[in-house]
Amino acid sequence: MSNKIFNAIWSVALIVFVASLVFVMGVSYTYFSGVQKDQLKIETELAAQGAMLGGTEYFELLKDVDYRITWIDSDGTVIYDNEADSGNMENHMQREEVKEAVKYGWGDASRYSTTLSERQFYEAKLLSDGSILRLSSKQITIWTLLLAFGQPIAFVALLALIASLILASRLSKRIVEPINKIDPERPLDFAGKKELKEIEPLLRRMNMQQTEIKRNQEQLERTSQIHQEFTANASHELKTPLHAISGYAELLENGMVKPEDIRPFAGKIRNEAQRMTKLVSDILDLTKLDDDSGEMQWEEVDLSLVARNAIDSVEAEADDMGISIEFSGETAVLQGIPQLLYSIVYNLCDNAIKYNRPGGAVKVFVSSSDDSAVLSVRDTGIGIPEEHKSRIFERFYRVDKSHSREIGGTGLGLSIVKHAALIHHADITVSGKEKEGTTFTVVFPKCQY
Numbered sequence: 001m002s003n004k005i006f007n008a009i010w011s012v013a014l015i016v017f018v019a020s021l022v023f024v025m026g027v028s029y030t031y032f033s034g035v036q037k038d039q040l041k042i043e044t045e046l047a048a049q050g051a052m053l054g055g056t057e058y059f060e061l062l063k064d065v066d067y068r069i070t071w072i073d074s075d076g077t078v079i080y081d082n083e084a085d086s087g088n089m090e091n092h093m094q095r096e097e098v099k100e101a102v103k104y105g106w107g108d109a110s111r112y113s114t115t116l117s118e119r120q121f122y123e124a125k126l127l128s129d130g131s132i133l134r135l136s137s138k139q140i141t142i143w144t145l146l147l148a149f150g151q152p153i154a155f156v157a158l159l160a161l162i163a164s165l166i167l168a169s170r171l172s173k174r175i176v177e178p179i180n181k182i183d184p185e186r187p188l189d190f191a192g193k194k195e196l197k198e199i200e201p202l203l204r205r206m207n208m209q210q211t212e213i214k215r216n217q218e219q220l221e222r223t224s225q226i227h228q229e230f231t232a233n234a235s236h237e238l239k240t241p242l243h244a245i246s247g248y249a250e251l252l253e254n255g256m257v258k259p260e261d262i263r264p265f266a267g268k269i270r271n272e273a274q275r276m277t278k279l280v281s282d283i284l285d286l287t288k289l290d291d292d293s294g295e296m297q298w299e300e301v302d303l304s305l306v307a308r309n310a311i312d313s314v315e316a317e318a319d320d321m322g323i324s325i326e327f328s329g330e331t332a333v334l335q336g337i338p339q340l341l342y343s344i345v346y347n348l349c350d351n352a353i354k355y356n357r358p359g360g361a362v363k364v365f366v367s368s369s370d371d372s373a374v375l376s377v378r379d380t381g382i383g384i385p386e387e388h389k390s391r392i393f394e395r396f397y398r399v400d401k402s403h404s405r406e407i408g409g410t411g412l413g414l415s416i417v418k419h420a421a422l423i424h425h426a427d428i429t430v431s432g433k434e435k436e437g438t439t440f441t442v443v444f445p446k447c448q449y
């Protein structure tokens with residue numbers, strides 16, 4: 001973090017520094033060139049007066065000057081040059097500044113000198129005898145300027161570097177410190193704080209995620225608890241018939257059963273075994289609903305057809321108990337999972353028969369509206385006391401445990417019904433009075449969105 005801030009500050013400082021340097025260099029270059037030119041003109045004027053008074057001897061006296069002095073005759077021949085041998089020099093009449101001086105009295109130019117191999121400023125003056133005196137000096141360059149400014153430039157760069165370092169460390173501290181104080185468990189406690197204003201949307205998102213994580217965690221814990229309870233209940237329920245079977249078997253083994261009682265004993269063992277089979281099959285159905293209802297096949301199903309099939313399966317049982325079961329209603333096509341719809345009708349009818357009275361009746365009714373299909377199963381049985389109605393859909397919950405066991409109940413039928421209804425987004429209600437009978441009504445939406 002600190003490194004990144006430092007790099008950002010340092011880059012900005014460097015850009016500003018280089019831009020200002022280019023600007024200052026440009027301005028300085030123009031300024032110093034102007035000063036150089038003005039000075040050269042003054043020096044030329046002075047030298048011209050000297051030349052008129054003392055001729056070349058005057059120049060001989062001028063040792064160690066910073067200028068190059070060239071005196072040119074009116075025909076362009078170089079009479080004197082303090083830096084080159086005048087005898088070897090070419091005619092200077094065509095030099096720009098010389099031409100200008102002949103024409104206007106003064107002339108100046110700036111160009112690369114082939115004689116001295118550097119860029120020069122030239123200032124020429126026409127003297128009264130027709131000759132021309134020319135002074136030139138090395139033109140200042142950007143590099144000379146840069147070299148001259150070297151020290152202050154290095155100093156400013158160093159200053160910028162140190163300032164960036166200090167600023168970066170302070171800034172990163174100021175940014176990071178309040179962030180480090182945030183408690184990820186309760187990010188919203190830090191919202192509204194001035195120093196965290198910029199990251200408030202992040203705090204809100206963190207809070208949302210925290211809430212979601214907590215919710216998921218709670219759901220996972222709840223599911224795992226339900227699973228644990230279910231496993232404990234299931235093994236307990238399975239143990240009961242197993243104990244009974246092994247008890248009966250032991251009595252038989254020890255010869256403690258009279259020969260005439262052997263048949264009823266075998267019947268009891270068979271009943272317990274059947275109970276176990278029913279339990280295992282209900283447990284498997286529920287586990288399947290829990291685990292892979294998502295993979296079951298959805299299709300268009302006629303609920304009335306499913307109801308008739310389920311009634312066919314329980315008719316024999318109803319007959320045995322002297323209970324009439326009848327269907328009425330109409331075609332009601334809905335989008336559903338056939339085996340689950342079947343298990344809803346089957347379990348409701350099975351209960352309506354099991355918890356009925358001799359000579360009682362069960363009425364199954366299917367109706368259809370624009371967007372829903374309704375199944376109702378009404379019986380004239382023992383009814384469900386009001387206080388139990390909200391709990392009968394719980395796994396292994398029975399109103400009368402021993403009665404349920406006697407008639408082969410597992411306590412899982414209504415849980416399967418509820419689960420299957422939930423998968424279909426169906427609404428399930430139970431009505432009826434104790435001792436008068438019960439009506440279960442399931443309202444299915446026809447389409448699943």
Ligand code: ADP
Nearest residue numbers: 351352355392398399404409410411412413414
């Ligand atoms: P069980 O296998 O014991 O029938 P269910 O889950 O199917 O388990 O039902 C739970 C309890 O709800 C039953 O034990 C019974 O007490 C009560 N119950 C269910 N259906 C009826 C009904 N039609 N009439 C009276 N009581 C019922």
